[in-house]
Amino acid sequence: MSIGYFNGAFYPIEQIVIPIDERGHQFGDGVYEVIRIYEDAFFMLDEHIQRLFKSAKAIKLKINHSENEMKELIKEVVAKSALSNCDVYIQITRGIAPRNHLFPDAPVSVSMTVKPSKVINDSIRQKGKTAIFHEDERWANCHIKSLNLLPNILAKQAAFEAGCYEAILVKDGFVTEGTSSNVYMITDKTITTTPLSKHILAGITRIAVKEVATELGFQFVEKSFTPDELLEADEVFITSTTNEIMPIVSIDGKSIRNSDSKEQTLTVFKQFMKRVKVLQTS
Template sequence: MNIGFINGEYINADEAVIPIDERGHQFGDGVYEVVKIYNSLPFLLDEHLTRLKESASAIQLKLPYSLDDIKKIILEGIKRSELLNAEVYFQVTRGIAPRNHLFPNVSASFTMTIKPARKVSEQSYYKGIKTITTKDERWANCHIKSLNLLPNVLAKQKANNEESYEAILIKDGYVTEGSSTNVFVVKNNTLYTTPLTNNILSGITRKNVLKLAQKLDVEVLEKSFTTEFLISGDEAFLTSTTVEVLPIRSVNNKVILNGDPGPITKLLHESFRQLYAE
């Protein structure tokens, strides 16, 4: 069953409940997280909750519940859904108030949905995916996981229109991240990824893949790189909560090496899957 939650009440996720004067709806004035559920257990939930708190603080938004209470809401929702493998989407907005740019003196709103997990085809993991590059036109605070995703939506649609899976964003000549992913490239057995700045989101999967790489004695460099460097790599992949570790086959129709997922990509994905299989 698809479960929803809004401001203290569990509902059917298909039920229409968002008021016209909801600031998330009118301004994108809020933050969010997505958590993957494996075998009815939320994966890396504490890390997602910590990032939610950090994002909310960055936009001066007071959470309506403590992190412990949010965790309880999520766990109860998973139980009610009876879903084994799912995605929990939850967001906090500045609340419901007549439309005005200034912060209203109202309580924040918390909403959540729990639905079956979106699946990436196993073929994509075996063969890799096509990507394109496009200009990064997002705002200057991409480290905040905010609801303002229109540039991401447009980039993702552009990739889809060009029969590609993901759009890799370029700013001042350098790769920042994907429209909904972080980007990695392997060259000469060294793993490269864009360093953390306000230009990219500190991905939860990104962070855990870097930890795994260090445990597996894979050299890691958090260093900015160009499209040309990415294409000239020995292997490359994307990370996110929903795709885990997804090999890149080509960028702008230029195949990376022989196009097949490389050994380090495979090793990191297998090791990542073991984290939630334990």
């Protein structure tokens, strides 16, 4: 069943529990992570926790748990849900205190939700998704997985209103990432994605894709590219914890060259899922 957790207590997912003076609510003053569990197996848990702590350190947020203690807490919350295939959303904020911009002298807050994973049907992945280009209007520290997602939301809504799935963000003439995904193009057996910097989030699925690419004999290149270069690629795909690996078949109504087959992207996805299956049996 779906459950919620807040500062040591468990709640039904629909119960309202966050105090009005919680700084995540008041300021977006916190960080978060999303972790997927496949058949009781946590996918890349260590990498997610490491990124969570890096994000917290970047905003001077001291987490009271150690990394190992946080992992054990997450496992406890998931066990309480009795869900085998689920997504865990973890939020850590600067705590509960009267509204004031300065850091309060208050313990941090830890909240989580555990919900069943939304499995993407094979036919949807075979068909692929569409996207739009959108100006990247976010702040300068997108490497921090913070709660401040308003520009992402506005861009995602613009994609929805255009009848598309994702907005691919463009800054100073170059593709950065999607609103909730990393972006890749395949050309001549080479997978290219934007280099890591403060302008994009270092995706956890990105780590797996880089390793999978090597296993399959692809060259994995990290370099900047333009929207025109993306449109001229053989194939385009996005990645995230919840999307896994998703082909993009058109952007702004313009078809990607091999949008009908998506053969190489789906090969990468199949190899990625082999890792999941190994994880389930280990």
